[in-house]
Amino acid sequence: MGSVKDYFSSLGAGLASLVKGMQITGKEFITPKITEKYPEHRDTVKVPERFRAILELKYDEEGNHKCIACGICERNCPNGTISITSKMVDTWDGKKKRKLDKYVYDLGSCTFCQLCVTTCPQDALEFSNDFEQAVFTREKLVKQLNYLPEKEEPAPTPEQIEKAKAEKEAKIAAAKAAAAAKKAAVAKAAEGAAQPASDETKNDDATKLTEEK
Numbered sequence: 001m002g003s004v005k006d007y008f009s010s011l012g013a014g015l016a017s018l019v020k021g022m023q024i025t026g027k028e029f030i031t032p033k034i035t036e037k038y039p040e041h042r043d044t045v046k047v048p049e050r051f052r053a054i055l056e057l058k059y060d061e062e063g064n065h066k067c068i069a070c071g072i073c074e075r076n077c078p079n080g081t082i083s084i085t086s087k088m089v090d091t092w093d094g095k096k097k098r099k100l101d102k103y104v105y106d107l108g109s110c111t112f113c114q115l116c117v118t119t120c121p122q123d124a125l126e127f128s129n130d131f132e133q134a135v136f137t138r139e140k141l142v143k144q145l146n147y148l149p150e151k152e153e154p155a156p157t158p159e160q161i162e163k164a165k166a167e168k169e170a171k172i173a174a175a176k177a178a179a180a181a182k183k184a185a186v187a188k189a190a191e192g193a194a195q196p197a198s199d200e201t202k203n204d205d206a207t208k209l210t211e212e213k
């Protein structure tokens with residue numbers, strides 16, 4: 001059986017603990033709440049900017065994205081979440097250009113590590129903080145990120161046409177100069193090879209004449 005002293009000591013410790021607990025409870029009463037009622041406050045809910053909900057391609061006001069279908073994000077993704085298909089298109093100057101065909105992203109396997117965003121050389125990706133991504137089937141978590149129709153290749157400006165023309169002419173001139181130089185070198189080499197042969201012929205003729213005499 002404990003002493004009276006122990007009894008009052010335990011009582012004091014219990015009261016101190018109670019006061020401490022009430023202090024914490026009182027503090028929480030006056031601290032601004034960070035939880036939100038959902039879906040009641042769906043329209044006013046505040047989601048931090050840096051919250052990563054879903055990957056998106058960045059589009060500008062004119063509906064253009066900056067993805068060049070290089071595939072770096074696809075290769076860097078540790079989960080195989082991204083699948084890119086590209087296509088080759090003709091440009092106005094007769095060249096071929098790789099363009100994005102389909103950018104497919106599986107939200108269900110994304111771990112939001114952001115490696116794809118940080119390694120993209122074009123700064124073409126970002127995470128949206130739109131948290132309402134719940135769906136009823138896994139298939140619906142697979143999304144095509146380039147959802148807008150691809151735009152036609154832009155028409156060239158007069159400056160571009162002039163520049164391309166000048167470059168083409170310069171290439172032709174350089175090729176002609178190289179061909180002429182090569183031709184001259186071959187002719188010179190042939191001439192050099194023929195010279196000793198004719199000298200040898202002359203020597204043979206002189207020897208014959210000496211012997212006849």
Ligand code: SF4
Nearest residue numbers: 067068070071073120
């Ligand atoms: S999003 Fe970026 S890294 Fe990925 S294919 Fe497009 S340009 Fe390349």
Ligand code: SF4
Nearest residue numbers: 077110111113114116
């Ligand atoms: S955030 Fe990570 S897991 Fe998700 S697509 Fe990008 S690289 Fe893959």
